Amino acid sequence: xxxxxxxxxxxxxxxxxxxxxxxxxxxxxxxxxxxxxxxxxxxxxxxxxxxxxxxxxxxxxxxxxxxxxxxxxxxxxxxxxxxxxxxxxxxxxxxxxxxxxxxxxxxxxxxxxxx
Amino acid sequence: xxxxxxxxxxxxxxxxxxxxxxxxxxxxxxxxxxxxxxxxxxxxxxxxxxxxxxxxxxxxxxxxxxxxxxxxxxxxxxxxxxxxxxxxxxxxxxxxxxxxxxxxxxxxx
Numbered sequence: 001x002x003x004x005x006x007x008x009x010x011x012x013x014x015x016x017x018x019x020x021x022x023x024x025x026x027x028x029x030x031x032x033x034x035x036x037x038x039x040x041x042x043x044x045x046x047x048x049x050x051x052x053x054x055x056x057x058x059x060x061x062x063x064x065x066x067x068x069x070x071x072x073x074x075x076x077x078x079x080x081x082x083x084x085x086x087x088x089x090x091x092x093x094x095x096x097x098x099x100x101x102x103x104x105x106x107x108x109x110x111x112x113x114x115x
Numbered sequence: 116x117x118x119x120x121x122x123x124x125x126x127x128x129x130x131x132x133x134x135x136x137x138x139x140x141x142x143x144x145x146x147x148x149x150x151x152x153x154x155x156x157x158x159x160x161x162x163x164x165x166x167x168x169x170x171x172x173x174x175x176x177x178x179x180x181x182x183x184x185x186x187x188x189x190x191x192x193x194x195x196x197x198x199x200x201x202x203x204x205x206x207x208x209x210x211x212x213x214x215x216x217x218x219x220x221x222x223x224x
């Protein structure tokens with residue numbers, strides 16, 4: 001299984017809603033990533049988890065809250081978002097061992113619209 | 116900070132043509148990714164390479180670490196190859212990819 005899955009594919013939410021994005025992989029990868037991508041722009045790194053611990057937080061606002069419950073699963077909890085947070089949210093995973101950080105495999109993304 | 120330049124920014128080709136996309140970067144790296152993204156879609160990792168050359172089907176990627184340059188070649192291009200191709204080098208020991216601005220490829224039947 002060389003796939004990263006993300007749910008939901010599309011999400012529309014109001015600024016007062018609380019929602020969560022989910023990412024799953026079964027490749028045994030120990031690093032997992034959240035990216036945000038605006039239209040016609042390259043992805044921007046948000047968070048990195050390594051061995052279920054938060055390793056990188058790229059100064060992301062607290063209305064985005066990541067969670068890594070186990071080595072296969074990564075969540076992104078959303079609360080009180082702004083319309084400018086509308087974007088494609090991509091999850092990725094890679095091996096993370098003495099051999100290096102490994103090739104990143106990306107999921108299909110969740111298209112988020114904040115009204 | 117790694118400066119990544121891709122060329123060309125846009126490329127239109129006839130079906131069957133040989134395609135080359137170039138990527139230059141400014142700082143030493145441990146590896147470089149080539150990624151593909153279809154309009155409105157997720158990202159597919161095509162290659163990760165740290166030296167030499169890799170081939171997968173009609174796709175070939177090469178890298179010259181000394182010259183800080185990589186190329187992606189597509190042989191016998193097909194309309195389904197139409198997508199944005201992104202070069203993303205990674206520094207030694209880093210999780211971070213530095214993304215190029217992408218090359219938008221359109222292959223016309």
